[in-house]
Amino acid sequence: MRIDVLTLFPEMFSGPLHTSMLGRAEKNGILEFGVHNIRDWSLNKHHNTDDYAFGGGAGMVMMPQPVFDCMEAVTGGAPARRILMTPRGKTLTPSYARELAKEDRLVILTGHYEGLDERINELIDDEVSIGDYVLTGGELPAMVLIDCVSRFIPGVLGCSESAEDESFSNDGLLEYPQYTRPADFRGRLVPEVLLNGNHAEINKWRRQQSLLKTLQMRPELLSGADLSKKDLEFLSGHGWEPGE
C-alpha cells in the first residue's frame, strides 16, 4: 500500500512512519509513504496557506488553492481513497480500518478545526475522527489511522501477532495480566499458577483474570462478549448480572 499525507507540518511524521513496525514494513516494501508540505504549493508571495474567514469571526481558514494543487500533484488523477482527518468525521473503528487496509492507495489530508474552506470537501472521500475530543491538528490522528490500518495489512505484523476485527481479540474481553522473569522482583511475586506448568489451570486463571479486568474497567463490554456458562457463573459470583 502507498500512503501519502498532505500536511502543513511534515516534520511531525518523520519519526512515527519510519520507526518500529511501520519502519520495518517500509523497509520490506509492504508500505510506501509520501509526506507532502501543502505550503510548497502555495502561489502566494509569502507562501501563506490560510486567510480570513468570509463573514468574519475568529480563526483563519485554509485556502482551497494550495490543497487542490497539492492533491492533484500527489494523485496525478490516479485512483486513491482520499481521507480528511477532522473531529467532525466518523469515528475510526477496527472494521473501518480493515476496510481501508484493502485499498492500494490512501491519501490523507490533515486540517484544522473550523479551518478548511468547505470547497476542499470535493477532494475527499471520507472524513475521519479518532475520538470525541479535539486535538490541535489532524497530524497525530493521521498517524493513529496509519498505524491502525497498517496492522491489518498482511506482513506488517509478525507471524505470531494477528490483527482481529474486534476491539479486543480475546472474545471481546480485555487482556489478562502478563509476567516475565524474574519470578520474584523486589519481593513482588508472579502468581504461583503461572509457574507450575499446568496449562489447564493457567488457561482458567487467565480467562478469569480477563473477566475480572473487563468487569472492573469496561463492564459495558461484557454484554457483547462471547461468554460461556462457566464465565457467566464466575461473573455472577463477582456481582455481575447479565443485562447490566
Ligand code: 6GU
Ligand atoms: Cl481527526 N482532528 C483533530 N483536530 N482533533 C481530533 C481528531 C481529528 N480526532 C479526534 N480529535
